[in-house]
Amino acid sequence: MARGKKQNPFAARKRQKREIGNPPDRRSEPYKEIERDNACFIKYYQLQRICANEEEWTQFLEKIRDNLPVTFRVTGFKDEAKALLKIIETQMFAEYVRGAAELNGLPEEQVQRPLCLPWYPNGMAYQLNLTRKDIRRSESMHRLHNFLIVETAAGNISRQEGVSMIPPVVLDVQPTDKVLDMCAAPGSKTAQLIEALHAAPEEHKIPPGFVLANDVDNNRCYMLVHQAKRLNSPCLLVTNHDSSFFPNMLQTDPATGNKSILKFDKILCDVPCSGDGTLRKNPDIWLKWNLAQAYNLHGVQYRIVRRGAEMLEVGGRLVYSTCSMNPIENEAVVQRIIKDSAGALELVNASQLVPGLRYNPGMTDWQLATKEVDTVFKTFDEVPESLHTIIRPSMFPLPAEEMTAIGIEKCMRILPHMQDTGGFFVAVIEKRRALSFEQNDVKDLEKKVEEKEEPKEDNPEAEQKSAPWGPQRKRRRLHGFKEDPYIFFGEKDADYDSLQEFYQLDGSFNKRCLLTRCQSDRKKNIYYCSEAIRDLVLNNEHNIKIINTGVKTFVRCENRHTQNPYRLAQEGLQTSNGFIGNCRRIQVERDDLVLLLNCTDPTKPPSTHELKQVTQDRCKELCVGSCILKYVDESFTLFIVGWRGTSSLRAYVAKDETVHILRLLGADVSKFEINKYEKAKEAAAAAEAAAAEAANGAEQKEEENEPETEAEAKPEETQQVAMEV
Numbered sequence: 001m002a003r004g005k006k007q008n009p010f011a012a013r014k015r016q017k018r019e020i021g022n023p024p025d026r027r028s029e030p031y032k033e034i035e036r037d038n039a040c041f042i043k044y045y046q047l048q049r050i051c052a053n054e055e056e057w058t059q060f061l062e063k064i065r066d067n068l069p070v071t072f073r074v075t076g077f078k079d080e081a082k083a084l085l086k087i088i089e090t091q092m093f094a095e096y097v098r099g100a101a102e103l104n105g106l107p108e109e110q111v112q113r114p115l116c117l118p119w120y121p122n123g124m125a126y127q128l129n130l131t132r133k134d135i136r137r138s139e140s141m142h143r144l145h146n147f148l149i150v151e152t153a154a155g156n157i158s159r160q161e162g163v164s165m166i167p168p169v170v171l172d173v174q175p176t177d178k179v180l181d182m183c184a185a186p187g188s189k190t191a192q193l194i195e196a197l198h199a200a201p202e203e204h205k206i207p208p209g210f211v212l213a214n215d216v217d218n219n220r221c222y223m224l225v226h227q228a229k230r231l232n233s234p235c236l237l238v239t240n241h242d243s244s245f246f247p248n249m250l251q252t253d254p255a256t257g258n259k260s261i262l263k264f265d266k267i268l269c270d271v272p273c274s275g276d277g278t279l280r281k282n283p284d285i286w287l288k289w290n291l292a293q294a295y296n297l298h299g300v301q302y303r304i305v306r307r308g309a310e311m312l313e314v315g316g317r318l319v320y321s322t323c324s325m326n327p328i329e330n331e332a333v334v335q336r337i338i339k340d341s342a343g344a345l346e347l348v349n350a351s352q353l354v355p356g357l358r359y360n361p362g363m364t365d366w367q368l369a370t371k372e373v374d375t376v377f378k379t380f381d382e383v384p385e386s387l388h389t390i391i392r393p394s395m396f397p398l399p400a401e402e403m404t405a406i407g408i409e410k411c412m413r414i415l416p417h418m419q420d421t422g423g424f425f426v427a428v429i430e431k432r433r434a435l436s437f438e439q440n441d442v443k444d445l446e447k448k449v450e451e452k453e454e455p456k457e458d459n460p461e462a463e464q465k466s467a468p469w470g471p472q473r474k475r476r477r478l479h480g481f482k483e484d485p486y487i488f489f490g491e492k493d494a495d496y497d498s499l500q501e502f503y504q505l506d507g508s509f510n511k512r513c514l515l516t517r518c519q520s521d522r523k524k525n526i527y528y529c530s531e532a533i534r535d536l537v538l539n540n541e542h543n544i545k546i547i548n549t550g551v552k553t554f555v556r557c558e559n560r561h562t563q564n565p566y567r568l569a570q571e572g573l574q575t576s577n578g579f580i581g582n583c584r585r586i587q588v589e590r591d592d593l594v595l596l597l598n599c600t601d602p603t604k605p606p607s608t609h610e611l612k613q614v615t616q617d618r619c620k621e622l623c624v625g626s627c628i629l630k631y632v633d634e635s636f637t638l639f640i641v642g643w644r645g646t647s648s649l650r651a652y653v654a655k656d657e658t659v660h661i662l663r664l665l666g667a668d669v670s671k672f673e674i675n676k677y678e679k680a681k682e683a684a685a686a687a688e689a690a691a692a693e694a695a696n697g698a699e700q701k702e703e704e705n706e707p708e709t710e711a712e713a714k715p716e717e718t719q720q721v722a723m724e725v
């Protein structure tokens with residue numbers, strides 16, 4: 001190479017590749033199990049004495065190397081949940097026992113029954129004695145597998161790690177609470193928070209409280225929207241911010257109209273962590289685990305919980321949780337925030353909310369070490385200067401008397417061997433008074449918001465339009481997609497008037513909570529959000545990046561026979577149902593509903609003549625258009641969106657929901673079930689037959705071209721080829 005001439009690194013890499021040749025294609029190699037071992041991990045946790053004795057340590061190591069059993073919970077606020085639970089406990093568990101017996105070659109009597117998690121409210125969560133792989137890969141489990149997939153998609157069950165259900169339970173959310181989930185994606189805990197908010201539908205048609213679910217990762221925010229949307233709550237707002245710098249928000253007092261800084265009653269800080277408590281579910285962590293991760297995360301974990309503490313209402317509750325077992329990410333963060341709060345925050349014991357849960361108390365002592373765990377430090381003084389930027393004084397345990405005052409033992413450490421779960425850490429904190437470092441200047445915030453706002457229209461009747469965060473005026477976009485605006489209905493809206501008339505919407509329905517996402521005279525989808533969420537959007541849209549809110553309630557559906565261009569959306573029916581009059585309701589009996597749901601061809605809806613006389617008579621009273629089908633069972637009542645056609649009636653629900661309802665009705669769902677093993681067998685047989693036919697054809701062609709004697713000489717061979725293919 002000529003002197004001074006720079007070598008192009010890409011070209012060099014290409015040349016090198018050509019010389020060495022392409023790396024072997026590993027896709028054809030058999031899948032190698034990950035070795036569930038990591039010397040530093042073992043050394044570190046042995047050093048910390050996370051187990052009381054050798055025997056427990058052996059149990060811990062054995063369990064953490066094992067696969068995780070499947071757990072799921074029935075999503076709780078619907079009346080149907082109990083009916084579904086009953087089906088699970090009878091039919092599905094009978095299926096489970098049969099399948100597990102076949103899988104393990106055991107008599108059915110010896111199969112361990114699924115375990116109802118004692119600490120989960122209302123007996124709604126179960127742990128199966130099978131792993132995800134067992135269920136996915138065995139034919140005997142295909143019905144159970146189908147059931148889990150369909151009911152998860154329809155939002156009636158949630159497959160979630162057992163220990164991950166604990167933080168929302170101890171947060172103890174009530175329907176009136178203002179809840180913040182600071183690190184919410186992908187949203188399994190957010191779903192629990194929403195369920196708790198809607199737990200008393202008889203008291204609140206729409207809960208006065210709300211859940212603000214936030215995540216810093218824009219892509220993960222959309223996973224969160226997808227997960228939370230299954231619950232169809234009008235009380236959810238999804239935002240995209242770094243929680244450690246979450247902006248203060250304004251709220252309006254509905255009685256006085258005065259603005260104040262929003263403080264939350266309940267805050268969940270399920271912070272990013274090294275995740276070594278999920279080793280059973282994610283064995284690849286064995287390959288990556290090292291102490292540097294915990295050292296790196298301690299700072300951001302502290303900043304998030306500190307910001308959470310600032311935004312917490314006095315008297316409110318904050319839960320700090322991680323799926324890590326490391327005291328640097330757990331007790332060290334908790335002791336630091338409690339100490340810095342100078343008595344404003346207090347750790348509390350929440351064991352009464354999880355009766356029967358086995359856990360260890362928070363650790364009062366731990367040690368730090370180098371990344372390879374070859375040098376151990378008991379105090380910061382022992383740490384060499386070269387590590388001072390990595391290992392910080394706040395990571396060490398406080399002196400014993402300070403630790404006693406903090407009551408760190410009130411934290412909960414759940415280890416895998418205690419009840420065959422993953423590992424988890426949970427701390428419950430309450431705020432006794434305002435923090436010395438929190439900023440509560442409402443005037444200052446109002447000024448900042450006003451500076452960002454566009455001039456307001458004078459006409460109070462005009463619709464209120466939000467500008468998405470990262471206002472278009474500035475054409476600034478930090479990351480992710482630019483969201484469509486949130487355009488609320490004004491006091492006078494022609495579409496609302498026609499909706500009100502057609503559906504006899506009750507006077508308590510707040511039309512100003514209806515919104516669309518595009519500026520057009522022909523609204524396409526109309527969403528609904530609660531009053532509290534509307535207030536938050538309008539007060540803070542210039543300050544906060546909103547990703548999603550509102551539940552789809554009306555959908556444009558032009559049909560020349562109907563008087564109203566909007567049909568009801570099943571997603572929003574849970575909310576709109578309570579406000580719609582009798583004029584658009586048809587009560588149906590079981591057989592009629594089964595008939596309607598079994599009609600899967602939208603071009604051939606059931607004729608009203610096929611229905612019971614009473615249903616036919618009721619249909620005659622309704623003009624063409626969207627309607628509510630009501631079905632009353634002994635233990636539950638169902639409301640389903642329907643369509644009254646000129647001479648037909650149909651149910652307007654998605655496939656997974658259809659299967660769910662048919663299941664609740666005790667109807668046959670076999671036509672919706674997919675047996676992938678049967679399908680694979682059928683496909684293999686078809687391929688075999690096709691290949692045989694092709695081989696036969698080829699042989700015949702050859703035979704036709706060959707001399708007569710040759711063909712006569714090998715007839716069995718031709719036969720043989722056909723059979724072998």
Ligand SMILES: C[S@@+](CC[C@H](N)C(=O)[O-])C[C@H]1O[C@@H](n2cnc3c(N)ncnc32)[C@H](O)[C@@H]1O
Nearest residue numbers: 183184185186187188189216217242243270272
């Ligand atoms: C342990 S996960 C949360 C799991 C979630 N609570 C659930 O139950 O599904 C941590 C989340 O924190 C988010 N995150 C990381 N740093 C953050 C920050 N500074 N602010 C907000 N979210 C953050 C990550 O994107 C990740 O989704």
